[in-house]
Amino acid sequence: SSELTQDPAVSVALGQTVRITCQGDSLRSYYASWYQQKPGQAPVLVIYGKNNRPSGIPDRFSGSSSGNTASLTITGAQAEDEADYYCNSRDSSGNHPRVFGGGTKLTVL
Amino acid sequence: QVQLVESGGGLVKPGGSLRLSCAASGFTFSDYYMSWIRQAPGKGLEWVSYISSSGSTIYYADSVKGRFTISRDNAKNSLYLQMNSLRAEDTAVYYCVRHLAVAGDFDYWGQGTLVTVSS
Numbered sequence: 001s002s003e004l005t006q007d008p009a010v011s012v013a014l015g016q017t018v019r020i021t022c023q024g025d026s027l028r029s030y031y032a033s034w035y036q037q038k039p040g041q042a043p044v045l046v047i048y049g050k051n052n053r054p055s056g057i058p059d060r061f062s063g064s065s066s067g068n069t070a071s072l073t074i075t076g077a078q079a080e081d082e083a084d085y086y087c088n089s090r091d092s093s094g095n096h097p098r099v100f101g102g103g104t105k106l107t108v109l
Numbered sequence: 110q111v112q113l114v115e116s117g118g119g120l121v122k123p124g125g126s127l128r129l130s131c132a133a134s135g136f137t138f139s140d141y142y143m144s145w146i147r148q149a150p151g152k153g154l155e156w157v158s159y160i161s162s163s164g165s166t167i168y169y170a171d172s173v174k175g176r177f178t179i180s181r182d183n184a185k186n187s188l189y190l191q192m193n194s195l196r197a198e199d200t201a202v203y204y205c206v207r208h209l210a211v212a213g214d215f216d217y218w219g220q221g222t223l224v225t226v227s228s
Contacts, residue, residue: 033215037154042221045209045216048216086153088156088214096156096159096170097159098215100153101153103153
């Protein structure tokens with residue numbers, strides 16, 4: 001199956017901008033979606049498609065894609081944004097509908 | 110509002126079986142593709158299995174193929190995961206998840222049910 005690669009950990013100062021990336025061959029053909037997971041909670045969809053936010057997701061979250069890399073950008077990070085973030089996309093091999101990245105732990109300093 | 114409530118988790122010995130259920134409400138269950146996704150303690154998310162809205166199309170992760178069976182009952186608004194020949198590495202929180210579109214992104218997640226495989 002396809003693989004999606006994420007940096008294990010990223011940090012950002014409060015109020016600054018941070019970009020979390022996800023790399024994989026399938027991203028040349030399909031958009032990534034992004035999920036936020038806080039400790040002890042189920043993941044929450046924050047970005048899907050080209051750059052769509054579900055209802056209730058703050059507009060400081062945005063998504064973009066270039067080549068084999070998808071990015072989640074948080075503009076003006078808040079303390080409550082500290083969480084694990086996972087990317088997900090279709091599996092270009094066709095054997096599995098979806099594949100996850102390994103996750104990025106975001107720390108807000 | 111959309112609700113997905115998992116049940117059926119618990120402690121089981123290696124080689125044993127368990128059946129997970131997911132009760133869906135707040136939407137037309139028969140219109141949506143569904144998946145099970147799991148998360149081992151302290152680890153990342155792993156997609157496990159997927160079923161189309163009618164139940165005619167099913168996929169499994171290689172790690173569970175031949176041991177797990179996904180099914181649904183649209184009349185009962187319920188999703189199931191029959192897990193056989195369980196291994197220690199199947200220990201995880203199992204989430205019932207709705208797809209936004211055909212094989213698309215996951216827009217609603219249940220709170221999960223913990224499966225522990227241990228002797």
